[in-house]
């Protein structure tokens with residue numbers, strides 16, 4: 001990997017923000033105090049002596065350009081895929097480890113253009129994530145009418161086409177490339193046969209707490225081998241291939 005020169009500078013806040021008007025290339029803020037800013041660039045600033053010049057490998061853009069929030073406005077780089085959620089009464093703000101496991105695992109296995117079903121959609125967060133990742137048809141189902149209403153509201157606000165339906169997995173007759181189901185062990189025990197029928201390629205399951213629940217969940221799969229198991233704060237996400 002080629003090495004790049006990284007020029008590190010330290011200026012007073014006033015000087016830095018004055019200078020920023022003229023800098024068009026990416027600036028990485030390294031640290032910021034009350035009255036100073038330490039920052040780095042990949043080209044030298046004419047007439048200014050750097051604190052140090054480092055030789056570094058290419059920095060991925062996500063490390064250099066971070067989202068910036070000012071009061072109610074959030075400026076994000078274009079490789080981030082934002083999902084807007086109304087604070088309503090359905091589960092799925094993205095804060096819970098089980099939701100995060102699904103968001104993580106679908107990014108490892110999902111392929112653009114696939115169809116997907118989100119069972120127990122809550123706010124619709126996972127269905128919207130799949131759409132943002134380039135899914136074709138996405139169906140989001142929930143047994144709670146409040147969740148379906150939240151899903152409809154959120155998908156509309158995000159301008160995403162998702163079919164939000166009041167239904168359980170037993171009522172869906174189609175089959176999809178990917179299934180995501182963030183439920184719980186009790187529901188998996190009752191619904192596993194219906195859930196396994198809903199996907200052809202990848203099933204992402206979450207809502208499994210602790211090792212005992214994980215073992216119980218795996219025993220429901222009747223011989224299907226998990227392709228990946230991931231843990232977050234003692235919650236588990238499991239990926240099964242169809």
Ligand SMILES: C[S@@+](CC[C@H](N)C(=O)[O-])C[C@H]1O[C@@H](n2cnc3c(N)ncnc32)[C@H](O)[C@@H]1O
Nearest residue numbers: 091092099120121122142143144147168169182
């Ligand atoms: C833990 S929340 C997950 C919400 C969202 N998908 C997420 O990952 O943040 C589980 C959701 O499943 C719904 N649910 C529970 N049992 C269900 C079933 N048998 N069929 C469909 N949805 C169900 C609940 O109403 C709830 O909205």
